[in-house]
Amino acid sequence: MTSTVAEQPLNSYHLIAQTCLLAGKIILQNGGETYRVEDTMVRIAAAYGVSDAQSYVTPTGILFAMDASIPTTRLIRISERSVNLRKVSLVNDISRRISEGKLDVNEAHRLLVEIDEHSFAYPVWLQVLVAALASGCFLVMFGGRWHDFTAAFCSGGLGFMSVVMLHRLVPVKLFAEFVASLILGGAAILFVKSGIAMDKDLVIIASVMPLVPGLHITNAVRDLMAGHLVSGLSKGVEAFLTAFAIGAGMAAALSFY
Incomplete structure (x- = not known):
């Protein structure tokens, strides 16, 4: 060979x-x-x-x-x-x-x-379902009540579906994440105000977890540890901007309500 x-x-x-x-x-x-x-x-x-x-x-x-x-x-x-x-x-x-x-x-x-x-991608409906289920599980893991599981499930699924659909319409990823976070936060707050959920903070935190750029943060740290400073810093900045867009969208949702 x-x-x-x-x-x-x-x-x-x-x-x-x-x-x-x-x-x-x-x-x-x-x-x-x-x-x-x-x-x-x-x-x-x-x-x-x-x-x-x-x-x-x-x-x-x-x-x-x-x-x-x-x-x-x-x-x-x-x-x-x-x-x-x-x-x-x-x-x-x-x-x-x-x-x-x-x-x-x-x-x-x-x-x-x-x-x-080959795309090797799961159907969008399955991705949304898994993201919604993960949000509900995060709620329980963070010490939330089972009573709030449905709110976290629906808010997390809605937020993930929004970011997928918006990214197809608008190629600017940060904008899609901002709007999706705004929609997610608004849905979580409405669930609490309507009495379907009790703990607003935990519902919001659990629902936003599927949008958190965990892989980008991990890759940035690993590249920095391997000596790839340019790639590590650029990926870290990308992760920071994603987190900023999510936080800004959530802050906007809280300010509206």
Whole structure:
């Protein structure tokens, strides 16, 4: 499987570079850490005989260069990012199989293209249902009463559905999160005022939990610990802006009522 630089034709190195970049792009677009992207690309290149590959990754772009004797340098811009850890797991599995010599470059590239083209996303109604159920469970975990479970369930589901729908209509994520938080807060307050729920604070806190950028905060800390200061700081700022949008929407809802 592994060969030296002199043994492969130039076009095979283009395919190796495309495979490395595609693997990195999938991981970065779907919630993976920056250091994981760089490590995966370098490991794949090394498995195919390119021992001196270099990669530089930021949240908005990937720069990948092959061995110094190979005139192959590629750049990919990342304009859209989401959270789909199943895709990250599948790419990690392919990377391990490549390192073990079980996949040639053509087969690996084909599998990565299939992963990139497949959404691997659950239906929206199921995502909303799970978010609503998680909100209700958070209420119980925070010491709330079972009497308030329905209010947290409905408010959390409504807030998550709002952010999904608004993000489709308006590509500005912060605006979608602000409006969704405003709707969520208003629904929670109405449940309390109508007597359906008792503890307004716990209902609001539990309902907003599905919107909290926990993965972004975790990735920011892990990138900073790995020495990727630019990526760590940028992801931390993104998480802060998301939290600010959620807090601003909730403050607006409380001020209206």
